[in-house]
Each structure stands twice: as C-alpha cells, then as structure tokens.
Amino acid sequence: xxxxxxxxxxxxxxxxxxxxxxxxxxxxxxxxxxxxxxxxxxxxxxxxxxxxxxxxxxxxxxxxxxxxxxxxxxxxxxxxxxxxxxxxxxxxxxxxxxxxxxxxxxxxxxxxxxxxxxxxxxxxxxxxxxxxxxxxxxxxxxxxxxxxxxxxxxxxxxxxxxxxxxxxxxxxxxxxxxxxxxxxxxxxxxxxxxxxxxxxxxxxxxxxxxxxxxxxxxxxxxxxxxxxxxxxxxxxxxxxxxxxxxxxxxxxxxxxxxxxxxxxxxxxxxxxxxxxxxxxxxxxxxxxxxxxxxxxxxxxxxxxxxxxxxxxxxxxxxxxxxxxxxxxxx
Numbered sequence: 001x002x003x004x005x006x007x008x009x010x011x012x013x014x015x016x017x018x019x020x021x022x023x024x025x026x027x028x029x030x031x032x033x034x035x036x037x038x039x040x041x042x043x044x045x046x047x048x049x050x051x052x053x054x055x056x057x058x059x060x061x062x063x064x065x066x067x068x069x070x071x072x073x074x075x076x077x078x079x080x081x082x083x084x085x086x087x088x089x090x091x092x093x094x095x096x097x098x099x100x101x102x103x104x105x106x107x108x109x110x111x112x113x114x115x116x117x118x119x120x121x122x123x124x125x126x127x128x129x130x131x132x133x134x135x136x137x138x139x140x141x142x143x144x145x146x147x148x149x150x151x152x153x154x155x156x157x158x159x160x161x162x163x164x165x166x167x168x169x170x171x172x173x174x175x176x177x178x179x180x181x182x183x184x185x186x187x188x189x190x191x192x193x194x195x196x197x198x199x200x201x202x203x204x205x206x207x208x209x210x211x212x213x214x215x216x217x218x219x220x221x222x223x224x225x226x227x228x229x230x231x232x233x234x235x236x237x238x239x240x241x242x243x244x245x246x247x248x249x250x251x252x253x254x255x256x257x258x259x260x261x262x263x264x265x266x267x268x269x270x271x272x273x274x275x276x277x278x279x280x281x282x283x284x285x286x287x288x289x290x291x292x293x294x295x296x297x298x299x300x301x302x303x304x305x306x307x308x309x310x311x312x313x314x315x316x317x318x319x320x321x322x323x324x325x326x327x328x329x330x
Contacts, residue, residue, distance in 0.1 A: 008233065008234050008237075009224075009228045009231060009233070009234060010228065010234045011128075011225065011228055011229060014228075014229060014234065017128060017129075017229055018176055018229075021053070021134060021138065022138075022176055022177070024053060025052070025053050025138045025141070025142065028051055028052065028053060028054075028055060029051060030050045030051055030142060030145075030146055030149075031050060031051040032048065032049070032050045032146055032149075032150070033048070033049045033050070034046045034047060034048045034049070034062065034150075035047050037061065040088065042065055042066060042067065043063060043064070043065060043066065043088075043091050043092075044063070044064060044065075044066050045061060045062075045063050045086060046061065046062045046063075046064075047059070047060075047061055048060045048061055048062050048098075048143075048146065050142060050143075050146050052103070052111075052135065052138050052139045052142045053134065053135045053138035053139070053142075054135060056103050056108075056111040056112075056135060056139070057108070057110070057111055058100065058101070058102065058103060058108045058111055058139045058142070058143070059100075059101050059106070059107035059108045060084060060098060060099050060100035060101060060107075060108075060143050061084065061086060061097075061098070061099050062096075062097070062098050062147060062150060062151075063086060063087065063088070063090075063091045063096065063097040063098075063099075064091075064096040064097070064151060064154065065091070065096060065154070068153070068154050069154065070153065070154055070155065070156040071094055071095060071096050071154065071155075071156055072094075072095050072096070072155075072156050072157050072158070072159055073095070073096045073097070073098065073147055073148065073151060073155045073156075073157070073158050073159065074087070074090060074095050074096070074097050074098070074159045074161050075097075075098045075099075075100070075140070075143055075144040075147055075158065075159070075160050075161065075170075075180075076097070076098070076099050076100075076161045076162055076166060076170075077099070077100055077101075077102060077140055077143075077162050077165070077166030077169055077170065078099075078101065078102075078105065078106065078165065078166055079163065079164045079165050079166065080120070080164060080165035080189065081105065081120070081165075082105065082106070082165075083101050083105055083106025083107065084099030084100060084101050084106060085099070086099065087099065096147075096151055096154065096155070098143055098144065098146070098147035099143075100139060100140060100143035102135075102136040102139040102140060102169065103132065103135050103136060103139055104120055104123070104132060104136075105120075108139070111135075111139075112132060112135075115132070118207060118210070118211045119207025119208070119210075119211065120132060120207070121133070121207055121208060122207060122208065122211055125223060125226055126226075127226065128226050128229040128230075131226055131229070131230065133169075133229075133230040134229070134230070136169055137169055137172045137173055137176070137230070139169075140160075140162075140166070140169040140170060140172075140173045141173040141176065141177055141179065144158065144160060144173065144177075144179045144180070145177075145179065148179070157181035157182070158179055158180045158181050158182075159180060159181065159182045159183075159184055160173065160174050160179065160180040160182070160183050160184070160185075161184045161185070162184075162185050162186075162188070163185065163186035163187060163188075163246070164186070164187050164188070164189045165189050167185035167186055167187060167188030167189060168185075168188040168189040168230075168232050170183060170185055170188070171183060171185055171188050171232045171235060171236065171239065172230070172232055172235045174239055174241065175235035175236070175238035175239050176235070176238070178240055178241070180241050181241055181242070182241060182242050182243070182244070183239060183241055183242070183243040183244070184243075184244040185243075185244070185245055185246065186245075186246030187246060187247065188232055188245070189232075208223065211223075236266045237266070239266060243266055245266065
C-alpha cells in the first residue's frame with residue numbers, strides 16, 4: 001500500500017496555539033489524589049484523580065508492581081464514548097499501567113458539564129480555545145506525566161498507547177511533549193479531517209456530517225478551521241519516538257486512507273525551523289539523531305461472531321494490532 005503525504009493544513013498560529021495551551025497546562029497544579037482500589041499478588045491498583053487544563057478534575061487509575069523495580073509504563077485511554085478498563089493482563093506481563101478517562105467520558109464525565117447535543121466532537125466548535133479536544137489532549141498528556149511522577153525510578157521507559165479516539169489523543173500528546181519512548185496506536189481518530197468527513201459515515205465524522213446538514217454551506221469551512229488544530233496529520237511530523245501504527249483496511253469509522261496519510265507524515269519528521277512559537281514548541285522535543293523507527297501494521301481480519309440465529313457472521317470491526325504490541329511492550 002502506498003503512503004501518500006498530503007499537504008499539511010496547519011493554521012498559521014498552530015504552534016502559538018499549542019505552545020500557549022501547554023504553558024497553561026503547566027501552570028495548573030496537578031493536585032493529585034489517589035486511593036487504594038485493590039491488589040493481587042505483587043500488584044496494587046489505585047484510583048487516581050488530578051487537575052487538568054482549566055482545572056477540570058480528571059479520573060483514571062494506576063496499576064503498578066509493589067516491588068518498585070524498573071518496568072515499562074504503558075499509558076492508555078479509551079474509545080470514543082467509552083472509558084478505561086483496568087489492564088490486569090498487561091500488568092501481569094510485567095508492566096506498570098496508567099489508564100485515563102478524558103473529560104466528558106467514564107469517571108470524568110462531570111469534567112465536561114455541558115457537552116454539545118450534536119455530539120462530543122462538536123463541543124466548543126465555535127473556537128479552538130473552547131473546543132473539547134484541546135482539553136482532552138491535555139488530559140491524556142497529564143495522565144502520562146502524573147504516572148511517571150508517581151512511579152519515579154520504577155519507570156524504565158514509557159509507552160503511549162491508544163486505539164481510535166485514544167490513539168489520536170496519544171499521538172497529539174506525544175508530538176507536543178515528547179513523553180514516550182514508544183507510541184503504539186491503532187486506527188487513530190481525527191486524522192485527515194477534511195477527507196474523513198467525506199468518506200466516513202459513523203463515529204465523530206457522522207456527528208459532524210449530521211451537524212452540517214442543518215447548516216448553511218459555508219459552515220463546513222468554519223468547522224474545518226477549528227478541527228485543523230486537532231488533526232493528528234498536522235502533529236505526525238513532530239513525533240520523535242519509535243512508532244507502531246495499526247491501519248484498519250476494513251473500518252467504517254477510521255478509514256484506511258486517513259491512516260495512510262498519517263503514516264506518510266510519521267515517516268518524515270518535521271524539521272524544527274520556523275517562527276519563534278514553532279521553535280518554542282519544537283524545543284520541548286528531543287532532536288532526533290535519525291528518523292524515528294516507524295512500523296505500520298495493516299489489519300484486515302473480520303472478527304467472527306454469532307448471529308441472532310446462532311450462525312456465524314462477520315463483524316467488520318478492526319482488530320487493534322498495537323494493543324497486542326503494548327501487551328508485550330516490556
């Protein structure tokens with residue numbers, strides 16, 4: 001499969017916007033709280049909460065080995081409309097794990113008190129400063145930082161993992177802060193915003209299309225102007241760590257052309273020249289000695305399930321290859 005590299009659609013103030021956003025997050029005290037929530041042989045589970053962008057109270061969990069030996073830390077989120085679930089199997093494989101529910105979902109639902117009735121992705125669509133994904137990216141990033149801080153020397157290296165919704169957030173967080181040693185994402189959402197709106201019919205793209213059906217023609221461009229600040233394709237060239245990408249060849253939500261365009265930019269990291277704001281943001285990343293190791297995994301395996309009559313039928317959901325990679329990421 002070819003990996004086209006479409007032109008970037010970064011707004012002119014893209015770097016200034018994200019530099020200001022990260023500065024605002026850094027000025028927000030994390031105010032971490034945690035409490036014991038369970039234990040198994042050698043492992044302890046703690047419920048976490050912390051303050052993120054705008055003071056939003058975000059919830060998640062920390063699952064770690066009690067012996068304090070250095071082990072990889074895997075940070076993960078959840079799908080669009082979902083919540084994080086405790087990854088005991090990952091921990092038993094020798095990993096420490098942080099899971100996070102970003103604002104508006106799961107245990108962090110109250111952190112987004114007024115979601116749009118048209119759909120989550122349309123919350124705050126009036127401007128990038130108010131858009132929900134600005135906070136969601138910061139929620140994921142802060143979860144990674146909190147986990148590393150709490151575990152300290154017990155973190156051997158850091159893996160940012162996610163599929164679909166969380167995959168997009170993980171990629172953007174890594175591009176902005178250079179936190180991870182490995183980025184493992186499957187069918188990361190929100191990539192190639194313009195094309196996805198035309199090609200996809202469900203998920204967040206479906207919400208966007210239904211929203212635009214009720215509005216004048218020029219509304220589409222106004223909406224795209226905001227979404228370009230949160231398009232992973234515009235972040236991909238800033239990723240410096242080794243990266244594993246799962247592309248779903250049979251996926252009606254995050255289509256293969258979107259994933260391939262993202263992959264094309266991951267293979268060619270951006271150079272750190274440009275405006276003062278671009279240089280300020282690029283300074284947060286470690287300059288690469290060589291292009292990052294990127295591996296694409298193409299997944300086109302229909303998942304068999306039982307139909308209502310007991311017979312076999314094909315559920316055309318995409319299986320997440322990077323999830324398995326994170327399972328053995330240690």
